[in-house]
Amino acid sequence: MKMQRISEVVLLMAGVAVGLCACHTVKVNKHKPWIETSYHGVITENMDIVLLDPPLVALDKDAPVPYAGEICAFKIHGLEAPFEAVVLNGTSGEGQLRARGPVDCELQKEYTFIIQAHDCGAGPGGTGGKKSHKAVVHIQVNDVNEFSPVFREAQYQAAVTEGKIYDNILQVEATDQDCSPQYSQICNYQITTSNTPFAIDRNGWNKRVDYEPGTGSKQLFPKMHLETCGGPLSSVRTMVELQTSHIGKGCDRETYSEKSLQKLCGASSGSTDLLPAPSVSTNWTASLVTDSGRDSDLIFRFDGRQAAKIPDQMVPQNLTDQFTIATWMKHGPTPGLRAEKETLLCNSDKTEMNRHHYSLYVHNCRLVFLLRRDFTQVDTFRPAEFHWKLEQICDKEWHYYVINVEFPVVTLYVDGVTFDPYLVTDDWPIHPSQIDVQLTLGACWQGGEVTMPRFTQYFRGSLSGLTIRPGKIESQKVISCLQACKEGLDINSLESLGKGIKFHFNPAQSILVMEGEDLENMNAALRKVSYINSRQFPTPGIRHLHISTSVQCFGEDTCISIPDIDAVVMVLQPSEPRITIAGVDRLTRPVADLRGPAGLTLFQDLHIISTVTKGDTASHHTAGRLGVQEEIIHNLDYCDILVLGEELRPEQEGLQLQRSTLLGKHLDATNSTSGMSIYGVDSMSNYEQVIRQVHYHNWHPTQTPDRKFRLTCSELNGRYTSNEFTLEISVLHKSEAGEHVNHMVAPPQYMQVVHHPAMVHSLYPTHGSGVPSAATVVIVICIAALVVVVVLGIYRIHLTHQQEGRSSDTTKEGELDWNDSALNITVNPMESFQEPQGAEEEASEEEEEDEEDDITSTESDDSEEEEVQGAPRVQQSSKRGQLDWDNSTLT
DSSP states (O other): OHHHHHHHHHHHHHHHHHHHHHHTOOOSOOOOOBOOSEEEEEEETTOOBOEEESOOBOBOTTTTSTTTTSEEEEEEEOTTSOEEEEEEETTTTEEEEEESSOOOTTTOSEEEEEEEEEEOTTSTTOTTOOBOOOEEEEEEEEOOOOOOOEESSSOOOOOOOTTOOOSOSOOOOEEOOOSSHHHHOOOOOOOOSSSOSOOOOOOSOOSEEEEOTTOOEEESOTTOOOOOOSOOOSEEEEEEEEEOTTSTTSSOOOOOOHHHHHHHTTOOSOOEESSOOOOSSOGGGTTSEEEOTTTTOOEEEEESSOOEEOOGGGSOOOOOSEEEEEEEEEOOOOSSSSOOOEEEEEEEESSBOOOEEEEEEEETTEEEEEEOOBTTTOOSOEEEEEEEEOGGGGSSSEEEEEEEEETTEEEEEETTEEEOOSEEEEEOOBOOOOOOEEEEESSEEEOBSSSSOEEESOOEEEEEEEEEEETOOOOHHHHHHHHOOSEEEEESOGGGGOTTEEEEEOTTSOEEEEEESOHHHHHHHHTTEEEEEOOSSOOOEEEEEEEEEEEEOTTSSOOBOOOOEEEEEEEOOOOOOEEEEESOOEEEEEHHHHHSTTOEESOTTOEEEEEEEEOOGGGTTSTTOOOEEEEOOOEEEEEEEEEESSOOOTTTEEEEOOGGGGTTSSOEEEEETTEEEEEEEEEHHHHHHHHTTOEEEESOGGGSOOEEEEEEEEETTTTEEOOOEEEEEEEEOSOOTTOOOOGGGSOGGGOOOOOOHHHHHTTSOBOSSSOBOHHHHHHHHHHHHHHHHHHHHHHHHHHHHHHHTOOHHHHHHHHHHHHHTTTOOOOOTTSSSOOOHHHHHHHHHHHHHHHHHHHHHSOHHHHHHHHHHOOOSHHHHHHTTOOOOOGGGOO
16 A cells, blocks of 8 residues: 555656646747848959848847857848848857949949748757848949040041141040049040141049038039030030939938927927837837938838838827828839839728728829718718829939928928829718727738738838928928928029020029020039038938030021030038037935936036047148048937936836926937937037036935936937946935045046035934934034033133233233134143033033044044144134134034
């Protein structure tokens, strides 16, 4: 029986063990690999290795678990891209991008595709593998000087008359097939035959114009002129085109956030940014593929498989008869024979049905806006779909689209130019129901009439700055400001052009057309054409120029064929600013300061400066000579105050900023438990003023550890960022011997006299209920004892003078000494008269109290100085109207 029971127990325990093993099965592959959101690479043609910035590295939180924490592959989406990604080290996640074949700059200068990292899964077979988010890769192909210049004509002929001097006999021209201006530009012509009576005029115009940022307007063709070899002309027409489509959103624009730009342009408040930068509070864009680009434009790329749901609390409400939808869009023709709808924005039923309440989509290179009215508002046949057919929708270039709704009138603005719909279709209103709606980006949500709710009608293209403003339409002035280019063509001295020249700019000022009848007037006008870039920190790189000219003779359509001319403007690299935040980086304050109604001012001594490194022109040929730091003034667009460590507890602490501080400035602020963000395009001085008014409140400091805050500021949406300034706050819970506040942590130029609150509050400490503590009673008794001792001392001295019976002169001299030392009293306990024992003990207690107060409220430097010099402090204290014992006479 015993053996049977033992076996049963063993079996029971074994069963428990098996059960435990089954319940605690560990999931092997928990995490997705992580890579950067965008990469920029350079490859030299005829080479196979791509230099990526940042390097291609994938990380996995499952490491060091085998397979699950290792990287097995990098996959490229886009078969047309002649590149492949290989894994160099699966453990560290290092990878490399290579060309699958020869890359030719003359065929294609740039490539853009999407890449993902894949881990090795749960085992050798790769089952259960996970892949990272999608990242955008931009590849620029560097040119190699592989072509020689070639003359356009194999032979040039000209005839000259003997003895006549000519300014110009003939014109020769050579071209180079290399793709870059560096290697394709013809720099010089040379006559190789010796002893010829001819020369080549090198004083023509230059095909490359270097533009230094901040220099204003610069002439492009200061020496250009057109000659027609005689003959009367009817008219001359010249068109100059500046090509900037490869830069950012089509040209140099202020790359600030959409909210900051709207404030800068004077737009009305109340718009909702549906494509903000991913953050804790705006997490619905975190899953989308972002491309910050080379100029900090926040761009979202959609490849036909990505979409996002807008949280219900962020959905704009009260879309009445007036509202505005605006977005930047870059879109090309839809692939495939049967084009499908591509949805930018869609508001549809969340469940049960599949009704679209309003949406914005592209179909067959047409832009369509759908607006279905509710049955409660109207019950008649009303306009519901508005169609526009424009070349811009599928030209693969950036354009700014604004739809102003003043129902039933809907107007479209494209790059500031208005377009009316070519087709408007009517529909019945939507019947009332209790079905919730879902607002989505990049696709439309189909929650009903299908087996499984899903996204449909995916968008393919790029979007940026998608906003909705309910209750009001945007003005033409604000729309023009939001899409305006900061670079373009210009004409110096319009007044000097004369009446014979007509000129016309396109809205972006990238195309200039000039017409005239007189050739010399046209030459003079062409020499006044210039390039201007008003951005303080423009995008460096080339801007192509194209000049075409046509001439008409009397009675003929065209009489002379003039070849087109290509040139480049090279915008030089601007001096990058270094934004520096300085101030007191540690604050030690008593509890009362944090509890007070005003709270604790965090950055009272804050200073924000910006410097650039300018080359030393006097010694720029000296090797190794550093540039000179020069302070500059520019704007900021946001400053973030982040809480380090655990987040703020709303029930007991928080950051506060009075709204009145923002009045008269282009600034706004948001506050949360993670910190405070102040944003808007404004000067550094205005940011200083606002940040200095940020207060920290803590109603229960004893329950909160010491706090740390980090402050960072940005210019141009993160293109230039400041240092990370960290501020530490220490709370004094009680005044103890040896504790002191060291104000020397502040830089000398920012120091100021501060009366420390601890000196005041330590005199009458309470315990919250207003009842004096035991220390307070002791201090009051000591002060009373001090008064008694002083009175006894005065009386004793006066009595001694009377008993000695000094002469009147001596008495007067003694009285004079008495008056001079009225506030410098020395009581010597070694004197012959007997002092009451109680008074002596009280004096000793008072001395200890005084010494403790000195330690708390003065610097340690002062204590060392007193010990060395041995000088009494009574005179220093008497200037403050107080009485201290002379330590040099007390043992």
